[in-house]
Amino acid sequence: MKILTEEIKCGKSTFIKLKAASLYTRTEIEIPVIVERAKLDGPTLLVLGGIHGDEVNGIEIVRRLIFDKQAKPHRGTIICIPVVNVMAFLNLERKFADGRDLNRSFPGNKKGSLAAQVANSITQEIIQQVDYVVDLHTGGAAKFNFPQIRYDGEHPENLMLAKKFNAPFTFLQNKAPVGSLRKVLNTRKIPVVIFEGGRSREIDEDVVKIGVRGVLNVMDHLGIRQRTKEFKEHEEKTKTVFLSNSKWVRAKYSGMFQPLVKNGSEVQKNQLLGYINGPFAQFQKKVTSPITGHIICLNRIPVVYKGDALFHIGKVSEPPA
Ligand SMILES: [Zn+2]
Numbered sequence: 131m132k133i134l135t136e137e138i139k140c141g142k143s144t145f146i147k148l149k150a151a152s153l154y155t156r157t158e159i160e161i162p163v164i165v166e167r168a169k170l171d172g173p174t175l176l177v178l179g180g181i182h183g184d185e186v187n188g189i190e191i192v193r194r195l196i197f198d199k200q201a202k203p204h205r206g207t208i209i210c211i212p213v214v215n216v217m218a219f220l221n222l223e224r225k226f227a228d229g230r231d232l233n234r235s236f237p238g239n240k241k242g243s244l245a246a247q248v249a250n251s252i253t254q255e256i257i258q259q260v261d262y263v264v265d266l267h268t269g270g271a272a273k274f275n276f277p278q279i280r281y282d283g284e285h286p287e288n289l290m291l292a293k294k295f296n297a298p299f300t301f302l303q304n305k306a307p308v309g310s311l312r313k314v315l316n317t318r319k320i321p322v323v324i325f326e327g328g329r330s331r332e333i334d335e336d337v338v339k340i341g342v343r344g345v346l347n348v349m350d351h352l353g354i355r356q357r358t359k360e361f362k363e364h365e366e367k368t369k370t371v372f373l374s375n376s377k378w379v380r381a382k383y384s385g386m387f388q389p390l391v392k393n394g395s396e397v398q399k400n401q402l403l404g405y406i407n408g409p410f411a412q413f414q415k416k417v418t419s420p421i422t423g424h425i426i427c428l429n430r431i432p433v434v435y436k437g438d439a440l441f442h443i444g445k446v447s448e449p450p451a
Contacts, residue, residue, distance in 0.1 A: 131174075131207065133165065133255055141169040143202075148255055150216055150248050159217055161248075163256065164196055164210040172206025173261040173352050177345055179211070181233045181265065181311060182225070183218025184330040188266025191325075191341035200346060203354045209260060214252065217244075222331055234309035253314060262291065262352060263315055263322040264345055268337075269329045272431040273439060276394040276424075277327035277340040279370070282306055287321035289450055293370070294351035295323055295344035298394060299426055300370045301444060323348075329430065371424060373444035381406055381434045383415050389440070393428040403441055406434065421445055 131138045138144050147160035177195065179188030192212035195201045201208045213219045215232045225231050230245035237257075238249025269275035278299035281292040292300045306312035315322040325344060327337035343361065350357040357365075381387070389404040391397055397419045406415045417440060427442035434440065 131165070131167065131259060133163065133259065138165050138167055138207075140167050140171065142167055148251055150251065151244050161211060161214060161216050161251075164201065164212075165207065166202050166210075167207045168203040168205045168354075170205040172203065172354055174207040174209065174259055175203075175349060175352060175354055176209045176211070176256060176260040176263045177201070177266070178214050178263070179266040180213035180215055180219050182231075182267065182330070183213070183215040183220070184222050184224050184271075185266070185268040186222075186331065186333050187268045187328045187337050187341065188325070189213050189219070190333050190338050191266050191345065194338065194342055195345060198342075200342070200355070203349070204356060206352070206354045208349070208354060209256065211252075211256070215248070217248075224330065231309075233311060234307060236309055236311050236314045249311075252311075257314065257318070257320070260320060262287075262348070263311075263320060264291075264295070264325065264348055265311060265322060266325045266327075266341060268327060268332075269427055271330050272429050273427050273442075274329040274393060274430050275326040275427045275442075277325070277337050278373075278426055278444075279344070280324040280326060282312065282316055282322075283450075284316055285319060285321055288323060290351070291321050291323045291348055293449075294347050295325070296347050296365060296368065296370050297325065297327075297340060297344050298368075298370065299373055299424065299444060301373045301376070301426070302447070302450070371444075372447050372449045373424070373426065374447035375445040376423070376426065377421050377443050377445075378439050379403065379417060379420065379441040379443065381417075381436050381438045381440055383413070384435045385409065385413070385415070386432055387429060387434045387440060389428060391425055391441075393425050396422075396424050397443065398422050409433075417441075419443060 235245040
């Protein structure tokens with residue numbers, strides 16, 4: 131395996147710095163890439179976080195895998211990129227300073243914008259080498275995503291990875307956005323799952339644990355690294371809930387938001403989900419559920435404007451065959 135000019139032999143590990151950009155201060159921005167190769171041949175798994183620089187749960191999941199020596203394969207290769215968008219991470223922002231979204235800039239262009247150049251480096255140097263990808267994300271500043279896997283139904287292997295990850299929810303979401311890493315991987319027929327957990331600028335221990343466990347489940351499935359007995363027992367106890375459709379419930383009034391249901395919980399059609407309250411006690415309006423399903427995202431900001439998303443409700447579907 132060769133990344134940049136570095137040859138990485140079986141049984142070796144290496145820390146590579148992928149050149150991302152030169153700042154006007156003449157500072158070089160580099161993306162650290164950690165590559166671990168087993169002595170035995172096998173597939174190559176890429177685990178990456180921080181395509182959006184403020185989505186720290188994903189960054190923490192990759193960091194923990196490396197720190198706990200769980201990114202060492204028994205077979206094949208594991209490539210870890212804890213922070214893809216180093217520049218946005220420096221400011222704890224989602225996007226580049228020029229407002230460009232790295233996850234809308236793939237496959238990239240050597241002569242394009244800064245985001246396009248970084249995307250191009252990742253595509254050319256890393257994506258060329260990998261067989262499977264786990265891409266780790268979070269919700270926004272307000273919206274807390276209950277841990278879930280999103281996968282594209284286009285390739286059966288995506289479903290297999292999604293199932294094996296065994297997050298609390300597994301959500302079929304076709305039509306990857308243009309310019310996303312997922313879109314590029316789909317085009318190249320490289321299986322990928324997207325983990326979404328928690329919200330930006332926050333490390334949530336439960337989300338991190340679920341993310342770490344899911345990545346290890348995928349490694350086990352690919353024969354890259356065997357799971358411990360503890361993991362196997364957990365797998366038997368918990369089963370992911372499959373979702374195929376969803377509905378956003380938006381605020382019909384501006385006011386203070388008082389949710390009455392927990393994120394992740396099951397709700398019935400017409401069930402009372404919460405209230406929008408006038409801060410001067412001038413009104414109280416009910417928020418009800420338009421469908422039966424599970425809350426997969428909850429707005430955690432106490433004040434909302436009319437039109438703001440309050441709940442994302444996923445509709446349960448039969449597990450795909
Ligand atoms: Zn993201």
